[in-house]
Amino acid sequence: MDGIVKTVAVQLGTTDSAIRLLTSLFLGFPLGFVHRAVIHGKPSHVQHLYFTFCGLVISYFNFGWELLHPLINICSIWVLLLVAGGTKVSVGVAFTFNTGYLILGYLQNTEAVYNISWTLAQCVLTLRLTGVVVDVYDGKKGEEKLSAEQKESALTKSPSLLELLGHTYCFCGFLVGPQYSMKRYMSFTQGAFTDSWRGGIPHSVGPATIRLLLGILYIAVFQIVNIVLPTDYMLTTHFDDLSLLSKCGYILIWGKNAVHKYIGCWMVAEASCILIGLSYNGKDINGNVLWDGCTNMKLFQYETCTDLHHLVDSFNHNTNKWMARYVFKRLRFLGNKQLSQIITLSYLAVWHGIHSGYYMNFFLEFLISNALSEFIKFSHKLRILRNINDSTTLKPLVWIVKKITITFALSYALVSFVLLSADSYMKVYRSVYYIGHLFYLALPIVCLLLSMMLPKPSSVNGVHTTRVDKKTS
Template sequence: MANVTEPGFVHFLAQNIGATDDALRFLLSVFAGYPLAFIHRLFLHGRPPTVQHIYFILSGLLLFYFNFGTDLIHAVINVILIHLLIIFSGGTTFSVAAAFIFNTSYLVIGYYLNSSYDYVITWTTPHCVLTLRLTAVVLDVYDGRKKEEKLSSEQKETVLHKSPSILELLGQTFFFGAFLAGPQFSMRRYLSFTQGAFTDPQTKAAPASVMPGLTRLLLGVFYVFLYQVVSIFLTENFLYSDEFTKLGFITRCALILIVGRIFLCRYIGIWLITEGSCILTGITYNGKDVNGNNLWDGCTNIKLYQLEMASTFRDIIASFNHNTNMWMSRYIFKRLRFLGNKVLSQGVTLFYLALWHGLHSGYYMCFMLEFVMVNAEAKIVQIVQKSPVILKITSIPSVKSVLWVVNKLIVTFSLSYALVSFITLDFRIYLKIYSSVYFIAHAAYLSVIVLNIFIQPVLSSQGQQSSDHHVVDGKKNGKDL
């Protein structure tokens, strides 16, 4: 491993602010996206695509070397090999299978060689972003060989009818605003951006995206600051301390909720900051809203308002890590329709998502819990929709308000509960924490799924009887049914 760890300014600064060298380098590199974006706006906007590709490649490689030293060779090798795959077999089923197997295997081997239960940033951190990006390019080239009528609306947005050049592939890979922590964006979007498709055809000026970009920066800094401040007083380490086990049950649950929620702030903050630098360049342009205002949400990884107001797992999934979830839906879940089972497709997708994160059992426990919680929520919704009495009660405004608060509390705790295994990774640690609260979420959500097996037939029977009753009444009253 060739990470840059020698003593210097970064090491000195990291010691004085209580951070690790690798974390500080990563954060400085994320912030570096802003001056790099302004340079692009001032000097490279509207220039030939080749010039822009070279700029993105050189700036990205420098940031990569600043963080990981000569380990940047892994990214370069992966890109070159995928480019050769596209040249010799692009558009074939073999190329799709080979890309999935090779890209994922390269990443997994990297995880194995750099395995640690401590949170350490290594070359595998940006490589997980690269894995999805390169796999998507191969699939988009594959879609480009299909007939237009066989493409879905999503596929038409990303399809590549022409294989990208090595310069285009490297430019997208090392784009400074997204190669470290995302967001994901398609090669089609990148090429449109460098070819000037997002530029005002009349003014040819740099995009009016400075304020939207800086707004995301400020929001990101706020969430990172919030995470840092709370972490001074409460960290995940406290959850498996002797002091934690001595606390009351409600207090233990409350602390799990707080730790999980604050842990998310770290990811939210970084994603907002990276998105801001992308907005500054203009690559996130997404058309105009109904009022004619420019939309800059084409690379949004966090739908902040929706996330903070979410009271269901469905809303959280739709708003958190949005682009990665969209990638998983577009390139895995929806392409597993041949399995003929939506739940099975969902399970395979979540397994790949866990594998993409790493080899530790904590990732698999976390996404297994997500799978169970999402499906349990779906069962509850089905039960409510089949019960006229419950629907009537829950439609009362005052009841709806109370239910929102209750649902928000339950969903926030449940998400934090699942994140316990994601944060700690070691099964000996997260099982200890789960046992301290009697595996409450495991038991609750699994019980919902089991009970649903017995409840659904009863509700279906009641629904049929109600339907028959209305038919008889309709005939008696002479109504046209």
């Protein structure tokens, strides 16, 4: 098997570990068919055993005997739940232990470039196990103390070791996600999610196949474009010799393509979730079955949105939901939304790894988010900008400008996320004169200064008006 993997990796110009990962993701589809044909509807413990066995085999195929790391982590959390489940102490210990174990894994794998190792699955595991502990804590509260969102995932009792193993090793989300709660998984294995399928081809096959094909398409596009626009080119003297506009254009298109590999992997994994029925989410008002319960990529929204918040919401959706549910919203006691955002982004950076590139990426994300929010506030005050934005004639042009702007912002931040090493990504940023850093730092200041120069509204008979010269108006 090693020989086959190496041969395929050489032919495709990638690494052995990448081929193993892709193979494992694609295996989710045939394993999903086996589940639908043989395991679906069987007692919960049978399904837990099936998912655990499949996950352990996939884990060994990818990481060898390093599969012991997640097992140690799972057993530790199970003991924690037995001893202190439902307490604040358990929540603190879970966050500290799970994140700490992950960081130790990163310290063990300190290569200058990203390397697929057991920490890939450990990333998913860290959030999944931490979420279970928090959900058990929520379940001990009275329902009146829970938000609607918390009620969706709260657990009234601690899961067994077999349930934890099944939840963790389910091949649909074991390696790259998506995140889904223990409560959803338990409901699924107990038969609560059903599309009333009775023999023949399951209703989930069509939507799952479409998702799988889209995932393959995005992976193929990434591989092809990456040959033409490789990451390493930005570190060459040829890139340095380009004009500033050409460099920014390269970063724009390169960054748009760099995301495709993540999108492709998430959609292949999501296809397996749909196939086995884990993504079943009831029906819409027209009676159509919804398969978006485990959506990790809102593809149409991602490709068409021109707003940063919509972009973030569409990309790695379930991980962002996890961060919002278990970190950001639980920091309300701080009374400062920006501080909560900084802490959440900091935890997100730590969760990704110890390379400085992750921290630079999320620092830039914070700058960009703040800058664009301030610009939107300012644009509402300026009539000419409101008219341009509301113009039907200019709408296509406005959309193109906004799309290019938001795509460049994401691509600029991705330079550090992908290159990781400060020597590498700072070389690229120096080459473009830190244009993104300077622009997004300066934009809120410029908006503030211009806002101070605008005519102030005055109140006439209780109605707010703005004093302007008629000729100017």
